[in-house]
Amino acid sequence: MIIDKDLYERIRKKREELDGLRPFPKSVLERLRKQFAIELAYNSNAIEGNTLTLRETRLVIEEGITIKGKPLREHFEAINHQKAFEFLESLPKKTALTEQVIKDIHKPIMRGIDDEYAGRYRDVNVRILGAVKSPPRFEKIPVKMREYVKYVKRNPDKLNPIELSAIIHYRLVEIHPFTDGNGRCARLLMNLFLMRQGCPVTMVLKVDRKKYYDRLRKADKGDLKPFVDFIGRNVERSLDLYLDTFKRGSEYISLAEAAEGSPYSQEYLSLLARKGRLESIKLGRNWFVKKEAIKRYIKSKKK
């Protein structure tokens, strides 16, 4: 086993625990998924140099707003990432990993930015900024990619699902089949595999860029463990966030739902949430509360 044993054991248990909480309340799940998609777009794009903030990324994706002073390309990248993510979600669960699927993920990422190379393997040699090792010469890509897809399908090293997802990411950026957008494509592909095993969206955070590059360099030298563990910890963080939201007896509900069984209107609850007088969380643009929190608030008012 490559991944840290304790870490893997914790992930396994948390996944089981999360499974036990299904079905999730629809409104909260929807909001959480949207939130994660936007956070993934923000982090994945920021890692490759996009300067939009999380808030700006949301505005561009959800409202189609143009951010003053930010290049058109960065707007495209935000929207494109969302499109690519929606494509992932639209894939039937049993779709096998083929080179075409990888190209189909890459295509929307580069649309309007480099249409010539969107969804097409490179026919030039490239270097990776910040890497020591050079990716293979372009003539080798077709063979390398054929081997890559075969490896993932057969899983000859008997990797567990978390390890395999991390290796799917690493091997793709190692081959670097595209002129640009390899990192974003690899992070999405990794998520395709994670989501299929019931894991929430997993992000490499912008703030972890240095660590991420360091772990990739170690992998280049043949030591895959630091990268696999790094991805594993990110999987665990996403699981924690989901568990926190969905744990039994502490489900978050929308303010509309909360208002129904309480003496307050949705508008009033929203005011309380915004003022911080009611324990609540904001997902996207909407507030969510736990039933318990409403009860506590009512009690406190009676006193």
Ligand SMILES: Nc1ncnc2c1ncn2[C@@H]1O[C@H](COP(=O)(O)OP(=O)(O)O)[C@@H](O)[C@H]1O
């Ligand atoms: N030392 C390395 N070895 C392998 N891959 C690396 C290394 N350093 C960085 N990378 C990968 O290369 C990506 C950058 O390649 P690029 O094609 O520009 O993708 P993107 O534009 O999506 O960031 C990084 O996001 C990372 O995944």
Ligand SMILES: [Mg+2]
């Ligand atoms: Mg790039």
